[in-house]
Amino acid sequence: MTHKELAEQIVANIGGTENINQNWHCITRLRFNVKDRDKIKIDDIKQLDGVMGAQFQSGQFQIIIGSEVGNVYQEVAKLTEGKLSETEAPTKKSGNVLDQVFDVISGIFTPILAAITGSGLLKGLMAIAVVCNVLTETSSTYIVLNAIADATFYFLPFLVAFSAANKFKTNPSLGVALAGVLMYPTFIANAAAGEIASLKFLGLSIPMQNYSSTVIPIILAVLLLSYVEKIAKKIVPNSLSIIFVPLICLLVTAPIMLAFIAPLGSLIGTYLEMFFTKLFEIAGPLAGALMGGLMPLIVITGMHYAFFPGTFASIEKFGYDIMLLPLNLVANLAQAGATLGVIFKTKDKKMKQIAISAFIPSVFGITEPAIYGVTMKLKKPFYASMIGGAVGGAIFGTFAVKSFSFAVPGILAVPTYIESGTNNLIYAIIGVLSSFVVGFVMTLLFKFDTGEATSENKISEVNKTNNEAPSKIMAPLSGTVKQLKDCPDETFASELVGKGLGIIPSEGQVVAPFSGIVTMTTPTNHAIGILSDTGVEVLIHVGLETVSLNGEGFKRHIEEGSRVNLGDVLIDFDIKTIQEKNLSLFSPVVITNSPEFLDIVVAVKENEVIEKSKEEVLIVVN
Template identity: 70%
Template structure:
């Protein structure tokens, strides 16, 4: 279907225009705030031609479109123009505080990414021209180009103010005015001179800080403005609203922001920057490997937006980023490497076409088509890309590779790693090539469904040789069965990881559900993967978000490569510790190579109590 038809289908299956509270898009996803989640036909949206995936994440409905997202969003805008009535109540289900935080950050930054990435790319081009001797960094041409490239970052509070006003549903002109107050020349000059450190205003002390290039001060200020303006509208008569509401809003918001909120935002940004700097100073290779390997999962969940404030705080203080952009770069190129390997290895012509079309945007940093259309769909290439990203991340962490401008983390971003007099650019090339090559080779080596048509029966000497049936899959835990679709984590609930069930555990031990080999463990010991002798791959994940416990309360009893029998204890965990941290006990048990089989059937009923090692929970149909 064309873009218009796809937009019409999406709006219809969302529940109509009346169910949309707010809409925007990022590089590959349509994003919606929805009033009634129950009215959204998520499965039907996922099945639409042109849709790579759909999920509720971080308080948003995210629909992954890919490279055509801007064109589809344009049609959505035309179909909904003047019909969306924003309300304070977004269905009454705003999620936990982290969901709300991610929703706010993504809602503020995605509308202004075009300006940020375009300016960042121009800085990279300028760096190349200077290194090649084409352009002098003291020439007037360079000064003009630098002004064009740097204006976005210097005056970032203005862009964020406008975007935040739309997110918080307040007056954009007042929000931009508030940004202007923060960056007023008198305040900026005092901050730069250092002679006047503060000003007194009706009993308040206003610190003289520079808020150029900052993020959190203006976001917090516009948030306060939204509440002040809303309250002012309630107390001012309608006939006088246009006069007195702006006056009250600025007179109340600006002093409070200058005296308290903006300095607090600066302080929070400083702590974020210090945390990431310390992390890489203390454990650079380990932190780089973990973040580089896990970055695809972080991107899938949309949690990468949580790093934006810290990234801009680092740019503001040091002029570079060592966390989000560098590790996203190696992860994205690893996705490209795995996708290219699938193109060469698969014999399925449709998958070959999809892989090639997804490989090109992945090179340039747009990885959702590769993730949802190729690697995650085939599972093992996704694991290979994580390994490649971890290798590249370890190299970046070891040599503390720096990105000097914000742009989309693809091959075009490499010039933003040029630093005169250092090997930063060479280390960046080394890390990127390593992640690409390792992911490519690992994908070529790992076995996955390549699309061959194989004969199930081979006749030799009048004897029929049939494929060995998969072994029965017994329960690895004692507890109560739940439908996987009820999982609090949308990635598991949507079936992206694989088909299976959930269990609410009643004791503290996980045992082997079949005879096979341990293939995967985690540093925090909250999850484990096994491979049966008949080719069934299973992932047992204890609780949701239990990675945040950092291994506390978990003890792994086996290692990768160990052979296990039915009932072999794999790991133990502290149920009370999970409850104390208010984390869900819901434990997904999924077949990660589900696409390799005709079907995976759940053989127990929801809410039924089962015993570890006794009841069969899943049947794999080959």
Template identity: 65%
Template sequence: MDNRQLAESIVREMGGKENITQNWHCITRLRFNVADSKKINIEAIKQLDGVMGAQFQSGQFQVIIGSEVANVFNEVDQITHGSIVDDDSTKSSSGNILDKLFDVISGIFTPILAAITGSGLLKGIMAILVWANMLNAESQTYMILDAISNATFHFLPFLVAFSAANKFKTNPSLAGALAGILMYPQIMALADAGEVSSVTFLGFLNIPMNNYASSVLPIILGVWLMSYVEKYSKKIVPKSLTIIFVPLLTLLITAPLVLAFIAPLGTFIGTYLEMFFTKLFGVAGPVAGALMGGLMPLIVVTGMHYAFFPGTFASLGKLGYDIMLLPLNLVANLAQAGATLGVLIKTKDKKMKQIAFSAFIPALFGITEPAIYGVTMKLKKPFYASMAGGAVGGAIYGLFVVKTFSFAVPGLLALPTYIENGTNNFLWAVVGVLSSFFVGLIVTMLVPFDLGDKKDVTADALTTPVAQPTVTKDKSHKVLSPLTGEVKELTTCPDDTFASGVVGKGIGVTPSGDFVYAPFDGTVTMTTPSKHAIGLVSNDGVELLIHVGLDTVELEGKGFEYFVKEGDVVTHGDKLLSFDRRVIEEAEYSLFTPIIVTNTPNFLDIVPALGEGDTVTAGQEDVLIVVS
């Protein structure tokens, strides 16, 4: 489907444009705040052509698109234009405080990353040109380029103000005016001179003279306060006078409070964030680097990396460099690229090879979502390999205190921002990147894992001799699908008891039909009063549990009906039970149906015959092959 069709489908499956309270995008994802998360059909969105994945994360609903995200967002924005309202009643109440904090920070910084990364990359290019004697640092050309690259960071409060105003649903022009007050030349001049530490307002309010250039926390906190002042001002000012007196009251109340209390508090928090992380890396650099580098993929996936943005900008503003978020993200991203290349080289499955190739190139340049969601996390062990590579690169960066001197997307193009004349900083940056890349690549090549070609894996499982002296024969038992629907890996089951394999190995199916059929010739061994599950044993001795949905025992049989009883002999294709999917969905229970071989230890292996996302028809395709 084209971008318009995809956008319309996403909005429709999200419960319509009326359910969307805010929408924006980052490099690869559409991001939404919604009024009611229960209206979202996440499984339907995941199946859309052009969608790589969908998830709730950090208080947001995220749809992973990839390189077309900006074009799809433009279509989504046109569809939702005019429907997003400011009424507090539309705001979602879901998520804990930490999720809401991450949501706020990401919602503020994501829309302005283009200016930040573009300016940061230009600073890196300038560093290369100066280092190669192709640009004179004293020339007028350098002066203009320096202004272009530094303006974004110097006037960062203005960018943050407008973005924060959209996030907090307040007037953007007033937010910009508040940023201008913080950066008013006379205030900044007094702060830089250091001769006047504070001034008095109205004879009693002490206002510190600080330089707020390049800062982010003061203006974020200031705009947050302003959103409440503006809201309550609208309640007390007559509507006919709103356009005149609401802006007046908002600025007169907010600005002095921000200058006297909020902005100094933001500076204080930012300073101590920067000091904490600098101290951490000074005391335990290699350990902290290995830990952060290894865990960075998980931090990014959960959206927690946005929590480090204020500290990063505080460090860049005060010290002129960052030693944590950007450097460790760089080694983690290149480790992800290495693991993806390992999959590309190793797999024989054509579809996975295509996905790995298309994800590898963006990962080199710091865009890792296609690699994470399409390749490494899907295959699991390559994801662990990428974490190992990130840990090795992070340890090197922590040991040698590798610094970046500007904000840029953490990929190969960011390496010039590590150039520091007279030091080996750039050298160690390259060593760390290469180490993380090759560790991710080599570990992926060495560790055996499912390559995404289920048929090949099945064939290997059936033909490769198993070195166990107790085995005298190699025989397989096929289990037909008892349901029609979409195949799911058991490890993705929301119920940890099934996902962990404690009950036994197997597979999952999200049903699109309403009946369960016998998957082989055998006998019914177990039924339940709630009629939500059934146990069978095949004539070959395979004991099977079919559990329709999760937590459906709570329905106490509503919507379920047996056609057999315990002890009945069945033939494959016989109807076993029926269920009403609407009843399960209305009760907000998962339709994920585990199909488990409960006597797994009696067999050499239980091999899924189909892969995640495949569609299956009851009685037509095998879903499990039991090897004895």
């Protein structure tokens, strides 16, 4: 599937552009804010070639793509440009306040991370050049490079303003104008000189503060702008809105921002920085171990974005961060170590290939392919990575290891730990190596399925027995036969998944339609894949959109890789539960490797009532 085809399938299964409010991407994931999450066919998206996983996290719908996410996003952006929904469905929004906060912070910072991480890495390379006497801090070359690297952080309010305006659906140029007000040279000069504490404006006191490198003041200001603009558009006639709406927005928002919001935001940033600094002063090793060990879970849930304001506040005030960036670094290298352990230990060729391809990005701080494709899938290596992260975090917490610039927490970020006259870089290297080695060794020590008896090997054995005789597929369900083309789900109806038929079940039980190997199960137990001894791959999907039940009313009796015989019970399900949730009982039974065969013949008539394991429903012609 090409990037364009994958993008088209993703947008279609999300519910079309009319169901998308906002879309952006990070290093490995496509991220969406949607109008109605019930329209998303998450199960179908997970099955797309090129998709590693899909989930709702922190108020967003996230699709894990991996290293190709930038290319796929470009195609998604082409499809959605100028077509996104302007309205949201309040009833569908999460009631979890934390989720909404994480969604806002993620939506603001993710689109501008390229500039932040690129500038941060340049600062690290400059530090190496100074230590190696390639550059001096007084040379003109260093001064120019420093301007290039430091501009992003000094003028960070401008980047944040533009991104926040897009997130809050307000005018980006007005948002950037507010950032310009905050960064106006007169205010910065007065703040630096200290001679003028404040200016008076219509009875308001405007404190003279330097807001360079800050993020919270401008985020709060743009949030206020979004409300002021909506009100202004309601009271100003459309014919005059292009003139008076911007005027009202600036005259109302800017003074309130300067007098109240910006000082409040600065104060919040200061207290966030003080909290994290005090936490490490009181319990450095323990705090480091907890954060380093739990960081993979924090990143998976999107909670790491909650630390961004504190991180930037700390870097702006002290010039370094001791929380998010350092502990993310040890966690990521522990993940890389665990992935390397899988490469050495697994005998499953497919898993080894996946682990090798995921290892290199994880070393450079891109760990989603390793987490979703390797360690979390095998479980024990994921635990090993958490132990490695905890060890590295404890070392970082003990020696208060500092990161002096924002960079992707991978091996290339190590130069950002250089500090003249201290052992900060040495401690950083010790912590990184420790987390990597512990993650690697613990993976080798833990016992997990290394592939000797995996379904992948069994499948290759099964395929060897494939012969020229037609394969008969017995009914996996009792119920009424339907044509697959009449399936309400277009993905099945168009035979994208494969050829087959539909069954409206009359009894809540799925049985094996032949003897073979279980090749696929789902956490929600609503679907199962099985490979016959003659090489036919069958997917049995109970109902439509039943993934939304999260396993309610479903009970699976076998595990992936298990050997089953014709008539063995695979899944029990409650028909009443599906009906009560207003979900369709139409259950597709499809041959997922249909192109490998000459023909797939439906052996029963439409609306015929069949009994599980006793009726021949499909004939596969080799």
